[in-house]
Amino acid sequence: MKRLTGSLLPAITLVFLLSLPARADYNHNFTGASKCRVCHMSAKKGDQFGVWKASKHAQAYQVLTTPEAKAVAEKAGQGGKNPAENPACIKCHITGWDAPAAKLGAKYDKTEGVGCESCHGPGEDYSPIKVMKDKALATAAGMTLPKKEDCTKCHNSQSPTYKAFDYDTFFKKIAHDNPETP
Numbered sequence: 001m002k003r004l005t006g007s008l009l010p011a012i013t014l015v016f017l018l019s020l021p022a023r024a025d026y027n028h029n030f031t032g033a034s035k036c037r038v039c040h041m042s043a044k045k046g047d048q049f050g051v052w053k054a055s056k057h058a059q060a061y062q063v064l065t066t067p068e069a070k071a072v073a074e075k076a077g078q079g080g081k082n083p084a085e086n087p088a089c090i091k092c093h094i095t096g097w098d099a100p101a102a103k104l105g106a107k108y109d110k111t112e113g114v115g116c117e118s119c120h121g122p123g124e125d126y127s128p129i130k131v132m133k134d135k136a137l138a139t140a141a142g143m144t145l146p147k148k149e150d151c152t153k154c155h156n157s158q159s160p161t162y163k164a165f166d167y168d169t170f171f172k173k174i175a176h177d178n179p180e181t182p
Protein backbone atom coordinates (compact mmCIF):
# COMPACT_ATOMS: atom_id res chain seq x y z
CA MET A 1 0.00 0.00 0.00
CA LYS A 2 2.80 2.33 0.98
CA ARG A 3 4.56 1.64 -2.32
CA LEU A 4 1.37 2.17 -4.29
CA THR A 5 0.67 5.60 -2.80
CA GLY A 6 4.30 6.48 -3.32
CA SER A 7 4.13 5.90 -7.05
CA LEU A 8 0.54 7.01 -7.66
CA LEU A 9 0.53 10.32 -5.84
CA PRO A 10 3.14 12.11 -7.95
CA ALA A 11 1.40 10.78 -11.09
CA ILE A 12 -1.99 12.06 -9.93
CA THR A 13 -0.49 15.41 -8.97
CA LEU A 14 1.16 15.68 -12.37
CA VAL A 15 -2.08 14.94 -14.24
CA PHE A 16 -3.84 17.54 -12.10
CA LEU A 17 -1.17 20.16 -12.81
CA LEU A 18 -1.22 19.43 -16.54
CA SER A 19 -4.99 19.87 -16.67
CA LEU A 20 -4.76 23.40 -15.28
CA PRO A 21 -4.73 26.14 -17.90
CA ALA A 22 -1.33 27.74 -18.48
CA ARG A 23 -0.55 30.54 -16.04
CA ALA A 24 0.58 33.88 -17.33
CA ASP A 25 3.64 35.74 -16.07
CA TYR A 26 2.64 37.21 -12.75
CA ASN A 27 6.03 38.59 -11.79
CA HIS A 28 4.61 42.03 -12.61
CA ASN A 29 1.42 43.87 -11.71
CA PHE A 30 -1.48 44.56 -14.06
CA THR A 31 -2.21 48.23 -14.58
CA GLY A 32 -5.20 48.20 -16.97
CA ALA A 33 -5.68 49.54 -20.51
CA SER A 34 -6.52 53.05 -19.28
CA LYS A 35 -2.82 53.46 -18.44
CA CYS A 36 -1.68 52.43 -21.92
CA ARG A 37 -4.29 54.74 -23.44
CA VAL A 38 -2.50 57.83 -22.15
CA CYS A 39 0.40 57.29 -24.57
CA HIS A 40 -1.08 54.99 -27.21
CA MET A 41 -4.06 56.89 -28.55
CA SER A 42 -2.55 59.34 -31.02
CA ALA A 43 -3.69 58.79 -34.62
CA LYS A 44 -0.21 59.72 -35.85
CA LYS A 45 1.27 56.74 -33.98
CA GLY A 46 -1.48 54.25 -34.90
CA ASP A 47 -4.02 54.77 -32.09
CA GLN A 48 -3.48 51.32 -30.56
CA PHE A 49 -6.06 52.05 -27.87
CA GLY A 50 -8.77 53.05 -30.34
CA VAL A 51 -8.12 50.01 -32.54
CA TRP A 52 -8.29 47.68 -29.56
CA LYS A 53 -11.40 49.34 -28.12
CA ALA A 54 -13.22 48.81 -31.43
CA SER A 55 -12.12 45.15 -31.59
CA LYS A 56 -13.93 42.11 -30.27
CA HIS A 57 -11.21 41.64 -27.65
CA ALA A 58 -12.54 44.68 -25.78
CA GLN A 59 -15.97 42.96 -25.73
CA ALA A 60 -14.74 39.61 -24.47
CA TYR A 61 -16.03 40.14 -20.92
CA GLN A 62 -19.26 41.79 -22.01
CA VAL A 63 -20.12 38.92 -24.34
CA LEU A 64 -20.12 36.53 -21.35
CA THR A 65 -23.04 38.43 -19.82
CA THR A 66 -25.32 37.87 -22.84
CA PRO A 67 -28.07 35.27 -23.40
CA GLU A 68 -25.87 33.96 -26.23
CA ALA A 69 -23.15 33.12 -23.69
CA LYS A 70 -25.68 31.29 -21.53
CA ALA A 71 -26.66 29.16 -24.51
CA VAL A 72 -22.99 28.49 -25.35
CA ALA A 73 -22.34 27.50 -21.72
CA GLU A 74 -25.27 25.09 -21.65
CA LYS A 75 -24.14 23.41 -24.86
CA ALA A 76 -20.62 23.09 -23.40
CA GLY A 77 -21.96 21.32 -20.30
CA GLN A 78 -21.32 24.44 -18.18
CA GLY A 79 -24.96 25.43 -17.67
CA GLY A 80 -26.08 26.55 -14.21
CA LYS A 81 -22.90 28.59 -13.70
CA ASN A 82 -22.49 32.27 -14.52
CA PRO A 83 -20.20 32.34 -17.59
CA ALA A 84 -18.78 35.73 -16.50
CA GLU A 85 -17.48 34.06 -13.31
CA ASN A 86 -16.79 30.54 -14.49
CA PRO A 87 -13.05 29.75 -14.83
CA ALA A 88 -13.94 27.44 -17.75
CA CYS A 89 -14.96 30.57 -19.67
CA ILE A 90 -13.05 33.51 -18.21
CA LYS A 91 -9.68 31.82 -18.68
CA CYS A 92 -9.83 33.02 -22.31
CA HIS A 93 -12.08 36.06 -21.92
CA ILE A 94 -10.55 38.11 -19.07
CA THR A 95 -7.04 39.57 -18.66
CA GLY A 96 -5.29 38.27 -15.53
CA TRP A 97 -8.33 36.17 -14.59
CA ASP A 98 -6.34 34.02 -12.16
CA ALA A 99 -3.83 36.59 -10.91
CA PRO A 100 -3.68 37.00 -7.13
CA ALA A 101 -5.37 40.21 -5.93
CA ALA A 102 -2.00 41.64 -4.91
CA LYS A 103 -0.98 41.67 -8.59
CA LEU A 104 -3.95 43.77 -9.69
CA GLY A 105 -3.35 47.53 -9.74
CA ALA A 106 -5.98 50.06 -8.68
CA LYS A 107 -7.12 50.61 -12.28
CA TYR A 108 -7.27 46.94 -13.22
CA ASP A 109 -10.72 46.25 -14.65
CA LYS A 110 -11.85 42.78 -15.60
CA THR A 111 -14.58 44.22 -17.84
CA GLU A 112 -11.82 45.18 -20.30
CA GLY A 113 -11.98 41.56 -21.44
CA VAL A 114 -8.89 40.65 -23.47
CA GLY A 115 -6.95 43.84 -22.79
CA CYS A 116 -3.51 45.08 -23.88
CA GLU A 117 -1.89 43.15 -21.05
CA SER A 118 -3.34 39.81 -22.19
CA CYS A 119 -0.98 40.04 -25.14
CA HIS A 120 1.80 42.39 -24.00
CA GLY A 121 2.20 41.20 -20.40
CA PRO A 122 1.27 42.85 -17.07
CA GLY A 123 2.32 46.47 -17.60
CA GLU A 124 2.87 48.36 -14.37
CA ASP A 125 6.65 48.02 -14.52
CA TYR A 126 7.16 48.72 -18.24
CA SER A 127 4.68 51.64 -18.53
CA PRO A 128 6.95 54.46 -17.27
CA ILE A 129 8.14 56.47 -20.29
CA LYS A 130 11.85 55.88 -19.62
CA VAL A 131 11.31 52.14 -19.68
CA MET A 132 8.93 52.16 -22.67
CA LYS A 133 11.35 54.06 -24.87
CA ASP A 134 14.01 51.40 -24.39
CA LYS A 135 12.94 48.05 -25.80
CA ALA A 136 15.52 46.10 -23.78
CA LEU A 137 14.39 47.73 -20.53
CA ALA A 138 10.71 47.24 -21.41
CA THR A 139 11.28 43.58 -22.20
CA ALA A 140 13.14 43.10 -18.93
CA ALA A 141 10.18 44.72 -17.15
CA GLY A 142 7.76 42.18 -18.61
CA MET A 143 6.71 43.56 -21.99
CA THR A 144 6.11 40.91 -24.64
CA LEU A 145 5.35 41.03 -28.35
CA PRO A 146 2.98 38.14 -28.96
CA LYS A 147 3.39 35.58 -31.73
CA LYS A 148 0.98 33.20 -33.38
CA GLU A 149 1.49 30.65 -30.56
CA ASP A 150 0.23 33.22 -28.07
CA CYS A 151 -2.99 33.71 -30.03
CA THR A 152 -3.66 29.99 -30.18
CA LYS A 153 -3.54 29.76 -26.38
CA CYS A 154 -7.12 31.06 -26.69
CA HIS A 155 -7.98 30.54 -30.35
CA ASN A 156 -8.14 26.77 -30.22
CA SER A 157 -10.68 23.97 -30.16
CA GLN A 158 -11.18 24.37 -26.39
CA SER A 159 -13.26 27.40 -27.31
CA PRO A 160 -16.87 26.20 -27.48
CA THR A 161 -17.46 28.52 -30.46
CA TYR A 162 -14.10 27.82 -32.12
CA LYS A 163 -13.65 29.25 -35.60
CA ALA A 164 -10.64 28.00 -37.58
CA PHE A 165 -7.79 30.37 -36.74
CA ASP A 166 -5.63 31.72 -39.53
CA TYR A 167 -3.01 34.09 -38.12
CA ASP A 168 -2.65 36.39 -41.11
CA THR A 169 -6.39 36.91 -41.61
CA PHE A 170 -7.06 37.33 -37.89
CA PHE A 171 -4.09 39.56 -37.27
CA LYS A 172 -5.22 41.98 -40.01
CA LYS A 173 -8.49 42.43 -38.11
CA ILE A 174 -6.70 43.61 -34.96
CA ALA A 175 -3.54 45.18 -36.50
CA HIS A 176 -2.40 48.31 -34.63
CA ASP A 177 0.98 49.13 -36.13
CA ASN A 178 2.72 52.37 -35.35
CA PRO A 179 3.44 53.90 -38.79
CA GLU A 180 6.41 55.73 -37.26
CA THR A 181 8.33 52.61 -36.19
CA PRO A 182 10.23 50.50 -38.76
Ligand code: HEC
Nearest residue numbers: 031035036038039045116117120123127128129132133135
Ligand atom coordinates in the same frame (compact mmCIF):
# COMPACT_ATOMS: atom_id res chain seq x y z
C1 HEC B 1 4.15 57.10 -20.58
C2 HEC B 1 3.79 56.71 -21.93
C3 HEC B 1 3.51 55.24 -22.19
C4 HEC B 1 2.68 54.39 -21.49
C5 HEC B 1 1.87 54.69 -20.23
C6 HEC B 1 2.69 53.14 -22.20
N1 HEC B 1 3.50 53.22 -23.29
FE1 HEC B 1 3.95 51.73 -24.60
N2 HEC B 1 5.30 52.92 -25.56
C7 HEC B 1 5.53 54.26 -25.26
C8 HEC B 1 6.59 54.76 -26.15
C9 HEC B 1 7.14 56.17 -26.17
C10 HEC B 1 6.97 53.68 -26.98
C11 HEC B 1 8.06 53.67 -28.06
C12 HEC B 1 7.47 53.75 -29.44
C13 HEC B 1 6.72 55.03 -29.65
O1 HEC B 1 7.34 56.11 -29.71
O2 HEC B 1 5.47 54.97 -29.73
C14 HEC B 1 6.13 52.55 -26.58
C15 HEC B 1 6.19 51.29 -27.17
C16 HEC B 1 5.33 50.23 -26.88
C17 HEC B 1 5.32 48.96 -27.58
C18 HEC B 1 6.21 48.56 -28.74
C19 HEC B 1 7.50 48.01 -28.23
C20 HEC B 1 8.45 47.62 -29.33
O3 HEC B 1 9.62 47.71 -29.07
O4 HEC B 1 8.03 47.22 -30.42
C21 HEC B 1 4.34 48.21 -27.00
C22 HEC B 1 3.95 46.78 -27.36
C23 HEC B 1 3.73 49.01 -25.96
N3 HEC B 1 4.36 50.23 -25.91
C24 HEC B 1 2.66 48.58 -25.18
C25 HEC B 1 2.17 49.31 -24.08
C26 HEC B 1 1.16 48.79 -23.18
C27 HEC B 1 0.47 47.46 -23.32
C28 HEC B 1 0.96 49.75 -22.22
C29 HEC B 1 0.06 49.68 -21.00
C30 HEC B 1 0.24 48.54 -20.12
C31 HEC B 1 1.85 50.85 -22.54
N4 HEC B 1 2.56 50.55 -23.67
C32 HEC B 1 1.96 52.03 -21.80
C33 HEC B 1 4.91 54.98 -24.29
C34 HEC B 1 4.02 54.49 -23.32
Ligand code: HEC
Nearest residue numbers: 056057059060063092093114118146150151154170171173
Ligand atom coordinates in the same frame (compact mmCIF):
# COMPACT_ATOMS: atom_id res chain seq x y z
C1 HEC C 1 -6.59 35.69 -23.78
C2 HEC C 1 -7.26 35.04 -24.89
C3 HEC C 1 -7.01 35.54 -26.28
C4 HEC C 1 -5.80 35.78 -26.91
C5 HEC C 1 -4.40 35.59 -26.35
C6 HEC C 1 -6.13 36.22 -28.25
N1 HEC C 1 -7.48 36.25 -28.42
FE1 HEC C 1 -8.45 36.88 -30.11
N2 HEC C 1 -10.26 36.61 -29.15
C7 HEC C 1 -10.42 36.13 -27.87
C8 HEC C 1 -11.83 36.13 -27.52
C9 HEC C 1 -12.42 35.67 -26.21
C10 HEC C 1 -12.52 36.62 -28.65
C11 HEC C 1 -14.03 36.80 -28.81
C12 HEC C 1 -14.52 38.03 -28.12
C13 HEC C 1 -15.95 38.34 -28.44
O1 HEC C 1 -16.53 37.80 -29.40
O2 HEC C 1 -16.53 39.19 -27.73
C14 HEC C 1 -11.50 36.91 -29.68
C15 HEC C 1 -11.76 37.42 -30.94
C16 HEC C 1 -10.80 37.69 -31.90
C17 HEC C 1 -11.09 38.20 -33.23
C18 HEC C 1 -12.47 38.48 -33.78
C19 HEC C 1 -12.99 37.23 -34.45
C20 HEC C 1 -14.34 37.42 -35.07
O3 HEC C 1 -15.14 36.47 -35.00
O4 HEC C 1 -14.60 38.49 -35.62
C21 HEC C 1 -9.88 38.32 -33.89
C22 HEC C 1 -9.68 38.80 -35.32
C23 HEC C 1 -8.84 37.88 -32.97
N3 HEC C 1 -9.43 37.52 -31.77
C24 HEC C 1 -7.48 37.85 -33.27
C25 HEC C 1 -6.48 37.48 -32.37
C26 HEC C 1 -5.05 37.47 -32.69
C27 HEC C 1 -4.45 37.80 -34.05
C28 HEC C 1 -4.41 37.11 -31.54
C29 HEC C 1 -2.92 37.00 -31.29
C30 HEC C 1 -2.09 38.14 -31.67
C31 HEC C 1 -5.43 36.89 -30.52
N4 HEC C 1 -6.66 37.10 -31.06
C32 HEC C 1 -5.16 36.52 -29.21
C33 HEC C 1 -9.43 35.73 -27.01
C34 HEC C 1 -8.07 35.85 -27.25
Ligand code: HEC
Nearest residue numbers: 069072073076078083088089092154155158159161162163
Ligand atom coordinates in the same frame (compact mmCIF):
# COMPACT_ATOMS: atom_id res chain seq x y z
C1 HEC D 1 -9.89 28.23 -25.04
C2 HEC D 1 -10.36 29.60 -24.90
C3 HEC D 1 -11.84 29.84 -24.68
C4 HEC D 1 -12.65 29.29 -23.71
C5 HEC D 1 -12.28 28.26 -22.64
C6 HEC D 1 -13.96 29.89 -23.89
N1 HEC D 1 -13.93 30.78 -24.93
FE1 HEC D 1 -15.50 31.87 -25.66
N2 HEC D 1 -14.36 32.52 -27.20
C7 HEC D 1 -13.03 32.25 -27.37
C8 HEC D 1 -12.58 32.76 -28.67
C9 HEC D 1 -11.18 32.67 -29.22
C10 HEC D 1 -13.71 33.35 -29.26
C11 HEC D 1 -13.79 33.97 -30.66
C12 HEC D 1 -14.44 33.01 -31.64
C13 HEC D 1 -13.83 31.63 -31.63
O1 HEC D 1 -12.83 31.38 -32.30
O2 HEC D 1 -14.33 30.78 -30.88
C14 HEC D 1 -14.82 33.20 -28.31
C15 HEC D 1 -16.09 33.68 -28.52
C16 HEC D 1 -17.15 33.53 -27.63
C17 HEC D 1 -18.46 34.10 -27.81
C18 HEC D 1 -18.89 35.01 -28.95
C19 HEC D 1 -19.59 34.25 -30.01
C20 HEC D 1 -18.76 33.93 -31.18
O3 HEC D 1 -19.11 32.98 -31.89
O4 HEC D 1 -17.74 34.59 -31.44
C21 HEC D 1 -19.23 33.68 -26.74
C22 HEC D 1 -20.71 34.00 -26.47
C23 HEC D 1 -18.38 32.85 -25.90
N3 HEC D 1 -17.11 32.79 -26.47
C24 HEC D 1 -18.79 32.24 -24.73
C25 HEC D 1 -18.01 31.37 -23.99
C26 HEC D 1 -18.50 30.62 -22.83
C27 HEC D 1 -19.91 30.71 -22.28
C28 HEC D 1 -17.45 29.88 -22.38
C29 HEC D 1 -17.44 28.91 -21.21
C30 HEC D 1 -18.40 27.82 -21.25
C31 HEC D 1 -16.31 30.16 -23.25
N4 HEC D 1 -16.69 31.06 -24.20
C32 HEC D 1 -15.05 29.58 -23.10
C33 HEC D 1 -12.21 31.55 -26.51
C34 HEC D 1 -12.65 30.78 -25.44
Ligand code: HEC
Nearest residue numbers: 036040048049052057114115116119145146176177178181
Ligand atom coordinates in the same frame (compact mmCIF):
# COMPACT_ATOMS: atom_id res chain seq x y z
C1 HEC E 1 -4.79 40.09 -29.07
C2 HEC E 1 -3.45 40.52 -28.74
C3 HEC E 1 -3.14 41.99 -28.63
C4 HEC E 1 -3.82 42.93 -27.89
C5 HEC E 1 -5.10 42.74 -27.08
C6 HEC E 1 -3.08 44.15 -28.02
N1 HEC E 1 -1.98 43.95 -28.81
FE1 HEC E 1 -0.53 45.33 -29.28
N2 HEC E 1 0.33 43.99 -30.56
C7 HEC E 1 -0.07 42.69 -30.75
C8 HEC E 1 0.74 42.09 -31.80
C9 HEC E 1 0.62 40.66 -32.32
C10 HEC E 1 1.66 43.10 -32.22
C11 HEC E 1 2.75 42.98 -33.30
C12 HEC E 1 3.96 42.36 -32.69
C13 HEC E 1 5.12 42.33 -33.63
O1 HEC E 1 5.20 43.16 -34.53
O2 HEC E 1 5.98 41.44 -33.43
C14 HEC E 1 1.38 44.27 -31.40
C15 HEC E 1 2.09 45.47 -31.49
C16 HEC E 1 1.88 46.57 -30.66
C17 HEC E 1 2.68 47.79 -30.69
C18 HEC E 1 3.89 48.06 -31.58
C19 HEC E 1 3.41 48.72 -32.85
C20 HEC E 1 4.55 49.07 -33.79
O3 HEC E 1 4.30 49.03 -35.02
O4 HEC E 1 5.63 49.40 -33.33
C21 HEC E 1 2.16 48.64 -29.74
C22 HEC E 1 2.63 50.03 -29.39
C23 HEC E 1 1.03 47.94 -29.13
N3 HEC E 1 0.90 46.70 -29.71
C24 HEC E 1 0.26 48.45 -28.11
C25 HEC E 1 -0.93 47.89 -27.66
C26 HEC E 1 -1.85 48.55 -26.75
C27 HEC E 1 -1.62 49.89 -26.11
C28 HEC E 1 -2.91 47.69 -26.59
C29 HEC E 1 -4.20 47.93 -25.82
C30 HEC E 1 -4.88 49.20 -26.03
C31 HEC E 1 -2.62 46.48 -27.37
N4 HEC E 1 -1.44 46.66 -28.02
C32 HEC E 1 -3.44 45.35 -27.42
C33 HEC E 1 -1.08 42.04 -30.06
C34 HEC E 1 -1.99 42.64 -29.21
